[in-house]
Amino acid sequence: MAPQIHPLVELIRRFSVDWLGRADPAVCAEIMDPGYEILIGGHTLAGRDDEYVPGTMAQLNRFPGLLLTAHTVVTDGERIAVRFSEHGPSAADDMAPAAWTGIGIFAWDGEKLTRNATEEDYHSRRRQLATRTPDPVDHPAVAPWAATPQEADPDAEKLVREWLDSGDLGRSGTVRLDDGWCGQDTPALLGDPRTEVRELFSAGRSVAFALDQSGRYLGGLPDTDGREGTTAAHSAIGLVHVGDGGSITGHVVRDRVGLRRAVRA
Known part of the structure:
Protein backbone atom coordinates (compact mmCIF):
# COMPACT_ATOMS: atom_id res chain seq x y z
CA MET A 1 0.00 0.00 0.00
CA ALA A 147 6.27 15.73 6.34
CA THR A 148 6.01 12.96 8.93
CA PRO A 149 5.99 13.16 12.74
CA GLN A 150 9.43 13.33 14.33
CA GLU A 151 10.22 12.57 17.96
CA ALA A 152 10.99 15.45 20.29
CA ASP A 153 14.64 16.30 20.98
CA PRO A 154 15.02 17.62 24.56
CA ASP A 155 18.60 18.74 23.94
CA ALA A 156 17.54 20.86 20.96
CA GLU A 157 14.72 22.37 23.01
CA LYS A 158 17.12 23.22 25.84
CA LEU A 159 19.54 25.01 23.51
CA VAL A 160 16.74 27.03 21.93
CA ARG A 161 15.31 28.04 25.31
CA GLU A 162 18.74 29.20 26.45
CA TRP A 163 19.11 31.27 23.29
CA LEU A 164 15.65 32.81 23.69
CA ASP A 165 16.44 33.71 27.30
CA SER A 166 19.35 35.81 25.97
CA GLY A 167 16.89 38.01 24.10
CA ASP A 168 18.88 37.89 20.83
CA LEU A 169 16.15 36.87 18.41
CA GLY A 170 18.48 37.54 15.48
CA ARG A 171 21.02 35.04 16.87
CA SER A 172 23.88 37.24 15.65
CA GLY A 173 22.92 36.81 12.01
CA THR A 174 22.32 33.06 11.85
CA VAL A 175 18.57 33.46 12.39
CA ARG A 176 16.70 35.60 9.86
CA LEU A 177 14.24 38.15 11.26
CA ASP A 178 11.12 39.10 9.33
CA ASP A 179 12.02 40.10 5.75
CA GLY A 180 15.76 40.10 6.44
CA TRP A 181 16.19 37.00 4.28
CA CYS A 182 15.68 39.16 1.17
CA GLY A 183 18.09 41.92 2.18
CA GLN A 184 15.90 44.25 4.25
CA ASP A 185 17.30 45.84 7.40
CA THR A 186 15.92 44.13 10.52
CA PRO A 187 17.62 45.59 13.60
CA ALA A 188 16.78 44.72 17.18
CA LEU A 189 13.78 46.79 18.30
CA LEU A 190 13.88 46.29 22.07
CA GLY A 191 16.73 46.93 24.50
CA ASP A 192 17.27 44.79 27.60
CA PRO A 193 14.53 42.43 26.40
CA ARG A 194 12.71 40.01 28.64
CA THR A 195 11.31 36.97 26.88
CA GLU A 196 8.32 34.85 27.89
CA VAL A 197 7.96 31.66 25.85
CA ARG A 198 4.28 30.80 25.37
CA GLU A 199 4.76 27.61 23.40
CA LEU A 200 7.68 25.49 22.23
CA PHE A 201 7.99 22.05 20.70
CA SER A 202 10.54 20.09 18.72
CA ALA A 203 10.26 17.67 15.84
CA GLY A 204 13.66 16.10 15.61
CA ARG A 205 16.22 18.91 15.61
CA SER A 206 13.67 21.47 14.38
CA VAL A 207 12.14 23.66 17.09
CA ALA A 208 9.08 25.91 16.80
CA PHE A 209 8.13 28.50 19.40
CA ALA A 210 5.80 31.39 20.15
CA LEU A 211 6.82 34.14 22.58
CA ASP A 212 6.22 37.62 23.93
CA GLN A 213 9.14 39.98 24.38
CA SER A 214 9.19 43.26 26.30
CA GLY A 215 11.83 45.94 26.84
CA ARG A 216 12.90 49.49 25.96
CA TYR A 217 11.98 50.59 22.47
CA LEU A 218 15.16 51.33 20.52
CA GLY A 219 13.58 53.06 17.53
CA GLY A 220 13.72 52.13 13.86
CA LEU A 221 10.03 51.93 12.95
CA PRO A 222 8.30 54.64 10.89
CA ASP A 223 6.81 57.68 12.64
CA THR A 224 8.17 56.77 16.08
CA ASP A 225 10.86 59.44 16.47
CA GLY A 226 11.02 60.66 20.05
CA ARG A 227 9.49 57.50 21.44
CA GLU A 228 12.82 55.79 22.03
CA GLY A 229 13.06 54.44 25.57
CA THR A 230 9.33 53.74 25.82
CA THR A 231 8.50 50.44 27.49
CA ALA A 232 6.98 48.24 24.81
CA ALA A 233 6.34 44.63 23.83
CA HIS A 234 5.79 42.49 20.78
CA SER A 235 4.95 38.88 20.02
CA ALA A 236 7.01 36.65 17.72
CA ILE A 237 6.98 33.14 16.31
CA GLY A 238 10.02 31.21 15.12
CA LEU A 239 10.99 28.00 13.40
CA VAL A 240 14.65 27.05 13.72
CA HIS A 241 16.98 24.10 13.30
CA VAL A 242 19.66 23.05 15.78
CA GLY A 243 22.71 21.76 13.98
CA ASP A 244 25.91 20.03 15.00
CA GLY A 245 27.77 21.85 17.73
CA GLY A 246 24.63 23.68 18.84
CA SER A 247 24.38 26.02 15.87
CA ILE A 248 20.92 27.54 15.45
CA THR A 249 19.60 28.69 12.08
CA GLY A 250 16.14 29.56 10.86
CA HIS A 251 13.53 32.29 10.87
CA VAL A 252 11.60 34.50 13.31
CA VAL A 253 8.66 36.76 12.46
CA ARG A 254 7.94 39.67 14.83
CA ASP A 255 4.76 41.71 15.13
CA ARG A 256 6.35 45.00 14.07
CA VAL A 257 3.00 46.56 13.18
CA GLY A 258 1.66 45.91 16.67
CA LEU A 259 4.85 47.22 18.27
CA ARG A 260 4.73 50.44 16.22
CA ARG A 261 1.07 50.93 17.12
CA ALA A 262 1.78 50.48 20.84
CA VAL A 263 4.79 52.81 20.79
CA ARG A 264 2.90 55.56 19.00
CA ALA A 265 -0.03 55.25 21.43
Missing part, protein backbone atom coordinates in the same frame (compact mmCIF):
# COMPACT_ATOMS: atom_id res chain seq x y z
CA ALA A 2 1.33 3.41 -0.96
CA PRO A 3 2.27 5.75 1.92
CA GLN A 4 -0.45 8.24 2.80
CA ILE A 5 -0.20 11.89 3.82
CA HIS A 6 -0.26 12.10 7.61
CA PRO A 7 -3.76 13.26 8.68
CA LEU A 8 -2.49 16.37 10.48
CA VAL A 9 -0.38 17.33 7.46
CA GLU A 10 -3.42 16.72 5.25
CA LEU A 11 -5.40 19.22 7.33
CA ILE A 12 -2.70 21.83 6.74
CA ARG A 13 -2.60 20.99 3.03
CA ARG A 14 -6.34 21.60 2.82
CA PHE A 15 -5.98 24.75 4.96
CA SER A 16 -3.38 26.10 2.51
CA VAL A 17 -4.77 24.91 -0.82
CA ASP A 18 -8.53 24.47 -0.43
CA TRP A 19 -9.32 27.16 2.15
CA LEU A 20 -6.87 30.02 1.58
CA GLY A 21 -5.95 29.17 -2.02
CA ARG A 22 -9.58 28.88 -3.16
CA ALA A 23 -11.12 31.29 -0.62
CA ASP A 24 -13.75 28.64 0.10
CA PRO A 25 -15.16 29.04 3.63
CA ALA A 26 -17.11 25.78 3.32
CA VAL A 27 -13.80 23.95 3.78
CA CYS A 28 -13.40 25.36 7.30
CA ALA A 29 -16.21 23.24 8.76
CA GLU A 30 -14.48 20.15 7.37
CA ILE A 31 -11.01 20.85 8.78
CA MET A 32 -11.61 23.00 11.90
CA ASP A 33 -13.34 22.42 15.22
CA PRO A 34 -16.21 24.90 15.90
CA GLY A 35 -14.13 26.35 18.74
CA TYR A 36 -11.12 26.96 16.48
CA GLU A 37 -9.23 30.14 17.32
CA ILE A 38 -6.20 32.00 16.05
CA LEU A 39 -3.84 34.27 17.96
CA ILE A 40 -2.15 36.70 15.59
CA GLY A 41 -0.55 40.07 16.23
CA GLY A 42 -1.70 40.07 19.83
CA HIS A 43 -5.34 39.56 18.86
CA THR A 44 -7.47 36.43 19.21
CA LEU A 45 -10.17 35.51 16.72
CA ALA A 46 -12.25 33.03 18.73
CA GLY A 47 -14.78 30.65 17.23
CA ARG A 48 -14.51 29.25 13.73
CA ASP A 49 -17.74 30.76 12.43
CA ASP A 50 -18.10 33.66 14.86
CA GLU A 51 -14.83 35.49 14.32
CA TYR A 52 -12.23 33.47 12.42
CA VAL A 53 -13.97 32.88 9.08
CA PRO A 54 -15.41 36.42 8.76
CA GLY A 55 -12.06 37.97 9.72
CA THR A 56 -10.10 35.85 7.27
CA MET A 57 -12.60 36.35 4.44
CA ALA A 58 -12.08 40.10 4.80
CA GLN A 59 -8.38 39.55 4.12
CA LEU A 60 -9.05 37.17 1.22
CA ASN A 61 -11.44 39.67 -0.35
CA ARG A 62 -8.76 42.34 -0.05
CA PHE A 63 -6.23 40.04 -1.76
CA PRO A 64 -8.19 38.26 -4.51
CA GLY A 65 -6.29 35.27 -5.83
CA LEU A 66 -4.08 35.08 -2.75
CA LEU A 67 -1.65 32.15 -2.77
CA LEU A 68 0.17 30.46 0.12
CA THR A 69 3.56 28.89 -0.51
CA ALA A 70 4.90 26.52 2.16
CA HIS A 71 8.66 26.69 2.72
CA THR A 72 9.11 24.45 5.78
CA VAL A 73 6.71 22.01 7.47
CA VAL A 74 7.59 20.10 10.67
CA THR A 75 5.41 18.12 13.07
CA ASP A 76 5.59 15.98 16.19
CA GLY A 77 2.19 14.45 15.44
CA GLU A 78 0.35 16.68 17.92
CA ARG A 79 1.37 20.10 16.62
CA ILE A 80 2.62 21.29 13.28
CA ALA A 81 4.67 24.36 12.36
CA VAL A 82 4.71 25.94 8.91
CA ARG A 83 6.90 28.69 7.53
CA PHE A 84 5.10 30.17 4.56
CA SER A 85 4.66 33.14 2.28
CA GLU A 86 1.36 34.69 1.27
CA HIS A 87 1.39 36.63 -1.96
CA GLY A 88 -1.05 38.35 -4.27
CA PRO A 89 -2.46 41.72 -5.37
CA SER A 90 -4.30 44.11 -3.05
CA ALA A 91 -7.68 45.27 -4.31
CA ALA A 92 -7.50 48.15 -1.81
CA ASP A 93 -4.25 49.40 -3.37
CA ASP A 94 -5.07 49.40 -7.09
CA MET A 95 -3.95 45.74 -7.31
CA ALA A 96 -0.41 46.43 -6.12
CA PRO A 97 1.31 43.09 -5.45
CA ALA A 98 3.04 41.98 -2.26
CA ALA A 99 4.65 38.84 -0.83
CA TRP A 100 5.13 38.54 2.91
CA THR A 101 6.36 35.79 5.17
CA GLY A 102 4.74 34.15 8.19
CA ILE A 103 5.09 31.27 10.62
CA GLY A 104 2.17 29.36 12.14
CA ILE A 105 1.89 26.74 14.87
CA PHE A 106 -1.25 24.61 14.69
CA ALA A 107 -2.75 22.05 17.09
CA TRP A 108 -5.47 19.45 16.51
CA ASP A 109 -7.66 17.03 18.46
CA GLY A 110 -6.88 14.01 16.31
CA GLU A 111 -9.56 14.91 13.75
CA LYS A 112 -9.70 18.67 13.20
CA LEU A 113 -7.60 21.76 13.80
CA THR A 114 -8.34 23.42 17.15
CA ARG A 115 -6.05 26.45 17.38
CA ASN A 116 -3.34 28.38 15.61
CA ALA A 117 -0.72 30.89 16.72
CA THR A 118 0.65 32.83 13.75
CA GLU A 119 2.70 35.90 13.00
CA GLU A 120 2.72 37.41 9.52
CA ASP A 121 5.06 40.18 8.46
CA TYR A 122 2.44 42.86 7.82
CA HIS A 123 5.10 45.55 8.26
CA SER A 124 6.83 44.24 5.14
CA ARG A 125 3.49 44.03 3.33
CA ARG A 126 2.82 47.73 4.05
CA ARG A 127 6.23 48.69 2.68
CA GLN A 128 5.67 46.75 -0.53
CA LEU A 129 2.20 48.14 -1.13
CA ALA A 130 3.43 51.71 -0.53
CA THR A 131 6.30 51.36 -2.99
CA ARG A 132 4.45 49.02 -5.36
CA THR A 133 7.59 46.90 -5.38
CA PRO A 134 6.98 43.32 -4.22
CA ASP A 135 9.57 41.19 -2.49
CA PRO A 136 10.45 37.83 -4.09
CA VAL A 137 8.78 34.66 -2.92
CA ASP A 138 11.22 32.34 -1.18
CA HIS A 139 11.66 28.92 -2.78
CA PRO A 140 8.92 26.43 -1.90
CA ALA A 141 9.50 23.19 -0.06
CA VAL A 142 9.88 20.44 -2.65
CA ALA A 143 7.40 18.15 -0.89
CA PRO A 144 5.81 20.02 2.03
CA TRP A 145 2.93 17.56 2.47
CA ALA A 146 5.29 14.61 2.81
Whole structure:
Protein backbone atom coordinates (compact mmCIF):
# COMPACT_ATOMS: atom_id res chain seq x y z
CA MET A 1 0.00 0.00 0.00
CA ALA A 2 1.33 3.41 -0.96
CA PRO A 3 2.27 5.75 1.92
CA GLN A 4 -0.45 8.24 2.80
CA ILE A 5 -0.20 11.89 3.82
CA HIS A 6 -0.26 12.10 7.61
CA PRO A 7 -3.76 13.26 8.68
CA LEU A 8 -2.49 16.37 10.48
CA VAL A 9 -0.38 17.33 7.46
CA GLU A 10 -3.42 16.72 5.25
CA LEU A 11 -5.40 19.22 7.33
CA ILE A 12 -2.70 21.83 6.74
CA ARG A 13 -2.60 20.99 3.03
CA ARG A 14 -6.34 21.60 2.82
CA PHE A 15 -5.98 24.75 4.96
CA SER A 16 -3.38 26.10 2.51
CA VAL A 17 -4.77 24.91 -0.82
CA ASP A 18 -8.53 24.47 -0.43
CA TRP A 19 -9.32 27.16 2.15
CA LEU A 20 -6.87 30.02 1.58
CA GLY A 21 -5.95 29.17 -2.02
CA ARG A 22 -9.58 28.88 -3.16
CA ALA A 23 -11.12 31.29 -0.62
CA ASP A 24 -13.75 28.64 0.10
CA PRO A 25 -15.16 29.04 3.63
CA ALA A 26 -17.11 25.78 3.32
CA VAL A 27 -13.80 23.95 3.78
CA CYS A 28 -13.40 25.36 7.30
CA ALA A 29 -16.21 23.24 8.76
CA GLU A 30 -14.48 20.15 7.37
CA ILE A 31 -11.01 20.85 8.78
CA MET A 32 -11.61 23.00 11.90
CA ASP A 33 -13.34 22.42 15.22
CA PRO A 34 -16.21 24.90 15.90
CA GLY A 35 -14.13 26.35 18.74
CA TYR A 36 -11.12 26.96 16.48
CA GLU A 37 -9.23 30.14 17.32
CA ILE A 38 -6.20 32.00 16.05
CA LEU A 39 -3.84 34.27 17.96
CA ILE A 40 -2.15 36.70 15.59
CA GLY A 41 -0.55 40.07 16.23
CA GLY A 42 -1.70 40.07 19.83
CA HIS A 43 -5.34 39.56 18.86
CA THR A 44 -7.47 36.43 19.21
CA LEU A 45 -10.17 35.51 16.72
CA ALA A 46 -12.25 33.03 18.73
CA GLY A 47 -14.78 30.65 17.23
CA ARG A 48 -14.51 29.25 13.73
CA ASP A 49 -17.74 30.76 12.43
CA ASP A 50 -18.10 33.66 14.86
CA GLU A 51 -14.83 35.49 14.32
CA TYR A 52 -12.23 33.47 12.42
CA VAL A 53 -13.97 32.88 9.08
CA PRO A 54 -15.41 36.42 8.76
CA GLY A 55 -12.06 37.97 9.72
CA THR A 56 -10.10 35.85 7.27
CA MET A 57 -12.60 36.35 4.44
CA ALA A 58 -12.08 40.10 4.80
CA GLN A 59 -8.38 39.55 4.12
CA LEU A 60 -9.05 37.17 1.22
CA ASN A 61 -11.44 39.67 -0.35
CA ARG A 62 -8.76 42.34 -0.05
CA PHE A 63 -6.23 40.04 -1.76
CA PRO A 64 -8.19 38.26 -4.51
CA GLY A 65 -6.29 35.27 -5.83
CA LEU A 66 -4.08 35.08 -2.75
CA LEU A 67 -1.65 32.15 -2.77
CA LEU A 68 0.17 30.46 0.12
CA THR A 69 3.56 28.89 -0.51
CA ALA A 70 4.90 26.52 2.16
CA HIS A 71 8.66 26.69 2.72
CA THR A 72 9.11 24.45 5.78
CA VAL A 73 6.71 22.01 7.47
CA VAL A 74 7.59 20.10 10.67
CA THR A 75 5.41 18.12 13.07
CA ASP A 76 5.59 15.98 16.19
CA GLY A 77 2.19 14.45 15.44
CA GLU A 78 0.35 16.68 17.92
CA ARG A 79 1.37 20.10 16.62
CA ILE A 80 2.62 21.29 13.28
CA ALA A 81 4.67 24.36 12.36
CA VAL A 82 4.71 25.94 8.91
CA ARG A 83 6.90 28.69 7.53
CA PHE A 84 5.10 30.17 4.56
CA SER A 85 4.66 33.14 2.28
CA GLU A 86 1.36 34.69 1.27
CA HIS A 87 1.39 36.63 -1.96
CA GLY A 88 -1.05 38.35 -4.27
CA PRO A 89 -2.46 41.72 -5.37
CA SER A 90 -4.30 44.11 -3.05
CA ALA A 91 -7.68 45.27 -4.31
CA ALA A 92 -7.50 48.15 -1.81
CA ASP A 93 -4.25 49.40 -3.37
CA ASP A 94 -5.07 49.40 -7.09
CA MET A 95 -3.95 45.74 -7.31
CA ALA A 96 -0.41 46.43 -6.12
CA PRO A 97 1.31 43.09 -5.45
CA ALA A 98 3.04 41.98 -2.26
CA ALA A 99 4.65 38.84 -0.83
CA TRP A 100 5.13 38.54 2.91
CA THR A 101 6.36 35.79 5.17
CA GLY A 102 4.74 34.15 8.19
CA ILE A 103 5.09 31.27 10.62
CA GLY A 104 2.17 29.36 12.14
CA ILE A 105 1.89 26.74 14.87
CA PHE A 106 -1.25 24.61 14.69
CA ALA A 107 -2.75 22.05 17.09
CA TRP A 108 -5.47 19.45 16.51
CA ASP A 109 -7.66 17.03 18.46
CA GLY A 110 -6.88 14.01 16.31
CA GLU A 111 -9.56 14.91 13.75
CA LYS A 112 -9.70 18.67 13.20
CA LEU A 113 -7.60 21.76 13.80
CA THR A 114 -8.34 23.42 17.15
CA ARG A 115 -6.05 26.45 17.38
CA ASN A 116 -3.34 28.38 15.61
CA ALA A 117 -0.72 30.89 16.72
CA THR A 118 0.65 32.83 13.75
CA GLU A 119 2.70 35.90 13.00
CA GLU A 120 2.72 37.41 9.52
CA ASP A 121 5.06 40.18 8.46
CA TYR A 122 2.44 42.86 7.82
CA HIS A 123 5.10 45.55 8.26
CA SER A 124 6.83 44.24 5.14
CA ARG A 125 3.49 44.03 3.33
CA ARG A 126 2.82 47.73 4.05
CA ARG A 127 6.23 48.69 2.68
CA GLN A 128 5.67 46.75 -0.53
CA LEU A 129 2.20 48.14 -1.13
CA ALA A 130 3.43 51.71 -0.53
CA THR A 131 6.30 51.36 -2.99
CA ARG A 132 4.45 49.02 -5.36
CA THR A 133 7.59 46.90 -5.38
CA PRO A 134 6.98 43.32 -4.22
CA ASP A 135 9.57 41.19 -2.49
CA PRO A 136 10.45 37.83 -4.09
CA VAL A 137 8.78 34.66 -2.92
CA ASP A 138 11.22 32.34 -1.18
CA HIS A 139 11.66 28.92 -2.78
CA PRO A 140 8.92 26.43 -1.90
CA ALA A 141 9.50 23.19 -0.06
CA VAL A 142 9.88 20.44 -2.65
CA ALA A 143 7.40 18.15 -0.89
CA PRO A 144 5.81 20.02 2.03
CA TRP A 145 2.93 17.56 2.47
CA ALA A 146 5.29 14.61 2.81
CA ALA A 147 6.27 15.73 6.34
CA THR A 148 6.01 12.96 8.93
CA PRO A 149 5.99 13.16 12.74
CA GLN A 150 9.43 13.33 14.33
CA GLU A 151 10.22 12.57 17.96
CA ALA A 152 10.99 15.45 20.29
CA ASP A 153 14.64 16.30 20.98
CA PRO A 154 15.02 17.62 24.56
CA ASP A 155 18.60 18.74 23.94
CA ALA A 156 17.54 20.86 20.96
CA GLU A 157 14.72 22.37 23.01
CA LYS A 158 17.12 23.22 25.84
CA LEU A 159 19.54 25.01 23.51
CA VAL A 160 16.74 27.03 21.93
CA ARG A 161 15.31 28.04 25.31
CA GLU A 162 18.74 29.20 26.45
CA TRP A 163 19.11 31.27 23.29
CA LEU A 164 15.65 32.81 23.69
CA ASP A 165 16.44 33.71 27.30
CA SER A 166 19.35 35.81 25.97
CA GLY A 167 16.89 38.01 24.10
CA ASP A 168 18.88 37.89 20.83
CA LEU A 169 16.15 36.87 18.41
CA GLY A 170 18.48 37.54 15.48
CA ARG A 171 21.02 35.04 16.87
CA SER A 172 23.88 37.24 15.65
CA GLY A 173 22.92 36.81 12.01
CA THR A 174 22.32 33.06 11.85
CA VAL A 175 18.57 33.46 12.39
CA ARG A 176 16.70 35.60 9.86
CA LEU A 177 14.24 38.15 11.26
CA ASP A 178 11.12 39.10 9.33
CA ASP A 179 12.02 40.10 5.75
CA GLY A 180 15.76 40.10 6.44
CA TRP A 181 16.19 37.00 4.28
CA CYS A 182 15.68 39.16 1.17
CA GLY A 183 18.09 41.92 2.18
CA GLN A 184 15.90 44.25 4.25
CA ASP A 185 17.30 45.84 7.40
CA THR A 186 15.92 44.13 10.52
CA PRO A 187 17.62 45.59 13.60
CA ALA A 188 16.78 44.72 17.18
CA LEU A 189 13.78 46.79 18.30
CA LEU A 190 13.88 46.29 22.07
CA GLY A 191 16.73 46.93 24.50
CA ASP A 192 17.27 44.79 27.60
CA PRO A 193 14.53 42.43 26.40
CA ARG A 194 12.71 40.01 28.64
CA THR A 195 11.31 36.97 26.88
CA GLU A 196 8.32 34.85 27.89
CA VAL A 197 7.96 31.66 25.85
CA ARG A 198 4.28 30.80 25.37
CA GLU A 199 4.76 27.61 23.40
CA LEU A 200 7.68 25.49 22.23
CA PHE A 201 7.99 22.05 20.70
CA SER A 202 10.54 20.09 18.72
CA ALA A 203 10.26 17.67 15.84
CA GLY A 204 13.66 16.10 15.61
CA ARG A 205 16.22 18.91 15.61
CA SER A 206 13.67 21.47 14.38
CA VAL A 207 12.14 23.66 17.09
CA ALA A 208 9.08 25.91 16.80
CA PHE A 209 8.13 28.50 19.40
CA ALA A 210 5.80 31.39 20.15
CA LEU A 211 6.82 34.14 22.58
CA ASP A 212 6.22 37.62 23.93
CA GLN A 213 9.14 39.98 24.38
CA SER A 214 9.19 43.26 26.30
CA GLY A 215 11.83 45.94 26.84
CA ARG A 216 12.90 49.49 25.96
CA TYR A 217 11.98 50.59 22.47
CA LEU A 218 15.16 51.33 20.52
CA GLY A 219 13.58 53.06 17.53
CA GLY A 220 13.72 52.13 13.86
CA LEU A 221 10.03 51.93 12.95
CA PRO A 222 8.30 54.64 10.89
CA ASP A 223 6.81 57.68 12.64
CA THR A 224 8.17 56.77 16.08
CA ASP A 225 10.86 59.44 16.47
CA GLY A 226 11.02 60.66 20.05
CA ARG A 227 9.49 57.50 21.44
CA GLU A 228 12.82 55.79 22.03
CA GLY A 229 13.06 54.44 25.57
CA THR A 230 9.33 53.74 25.82
CA THR A 231 8.50 50.44 27.49
CA ALA A 232 6.98 48.24 24.81
CA ALA A 233 6.34 44.63 23.83
CA HIS A 234 5.79 42.49 20.78
CA SER A 235 4.95 38.88 20.02
CA ALA A 236 7.01 36.65 17.72
CA ILE A 237 6.98 33.14 16.31
CA GLY A 238 10.02 31.21 15.12
CA LEU A 239 10.99 28.00 13.40
CA VAL A 240 14.65 27.05 13.72
CA HIS A 241 16.98 24.10 13.30
CA VAL A 242 19.66 23.05 15.78
CA GLY A 243 22.71 21.76 13.98
CA ASP A 244 25.91 20.03 15.00
CA GLY A 245 27.77 21.85 17.73
CA GLY A 246 24.63 23.68 18.84
CA SER A 247 24.38 26.02 15.87
CA ILE A 248 20.92 27.54 15.45
CA THR A 249 19.60 28.69 12.08
CA GLY A 250 16.14 29.56 10.86
CA HIS A 251 13.53 32.29 10.87
CA VAL A 252 11.60 34.50 13.31
CA VAL A 253 8.66 36.76 12.46
CA ARG A 254 7.94 39.67 14.83
CA ASP A 255 4.76 41.71 15.13
CA ARG A 256 6.35 45.00 14.07
CA VAL A 257 3.00 46.56 13.18
CA GLY A 258 1.66 45.91 16.67
CA LEU A 259 4.85 47.22 18.27
CA ARG A 260 4.73 50.44 16.22
CA ARG A 261 1.07 50.93 17.12
CA ALA A 262 1.78 50.48 20.84
CA VAL A 263 4.79 52.81 20.79
CA ARG A 264 2.90 55.56 19.00
CA ALA A 265 -0.03 55.25 21.43
